[in-house]
């Protein structure tokens with residue numbers, strides 16, 4: 305038997321899962337990670353988490369016995385979050401009653417770079433756990449396997465459920481989108497060539513961990529004065545965006561993408577406990593993007609996550625001109641620049 309950190313391993317699997325950036329944002333949730341509105345995202349290619357999950361004999365009678373390592377070191381804080389999630393979902397993973405678990409995880413992108421690390425981290429954990437579950441049971445079709453992985457990932461981190469699918473993914477029930485569900489994401493597969501291989505250049509404005517967590521932000525939507533209208537708007541936009549991705553209307557894409565970023569931050573600024581995550585350079589960069597677009601007519605859109613960093617989304621044929629603009633005009637306002645693009649989704653790795 306192989307040994308990892310001195311523990312005899314019975315079996316292990318390794319998965320690589322990408323992060324994603326939402327174009328229409330999920331902001332506000334109900335119990336059991338049910339979103340208040342549907343959302344639609346782009347899955348990235350390079351920004352990934354690689355996770356190896358190994359099973360060994362249990363040495364205590366605790367419900368979950370877990371050792372969680374991040375980039376080679378024990379990470380008690382994230383480990384406690386994973387443990388809580390596993391204990392709450394033990395029915396889905398009965399083998400955790402008899403086995404201890406070692407999780408070794410690493411990201412190929414820097415911390416606090418404006419890339420959702422919980423999406424890729426929990427996506428990879430969900431895929432690995434499901435893979436282990438099917439070592440002793442008949443494996444379903446790939447379509448069902450991915451849907452189940454998306455469901456399991458959602459229970460840990462809502463946006464993680466979208467990372468299971470390549471290119472574009474939609475999560476949340478939307479009356480106008482057949483097969484959409486609150487329980488798992490679905491792939492959006494009818495994509496005009498304008499939006500194939502979409503680029504995402506991430507401008508790292510601040511690399512400190514953010515002061516208000518996404519969970520706190522979601523809960524502030526519960527009594528938000530604009531919540532009802534916001535959820536309605538997001539559902540409408542998801543429906544439009546599905547059509548836009550089909551018909552290639554890049555101007556309509558830019559309008560939804562940028563308004564979504566500003567609306568997300570407007571929700572934070574107008575919550576009862578209001579707060580601001582944008583920094584001065586976030587605004588400076590956005591203004592430069594407006595100027596660049598109006599001077600060159602190059603269709604580049606910005607979006608923001610729940611943080612100060614800016615994502616630039618643009619079709620692949622404008623790669624050179626946008627990256628030159630970033631280098632010449634924006635890089636000096638940033639702590640880092642990461643060029644990524646639409647990716648093919650998760651992958652099982654050889655151990």
Ligand code: PMV
Pocket residue numbers: 325326328329330331343420422461462463464518519522568609610
């Ligand atoms: O999945 P969570 O709970 O980390 O929330 C993600 C929220 C946003 O990133 C701001 C939007 C989204 O849809 O990903």
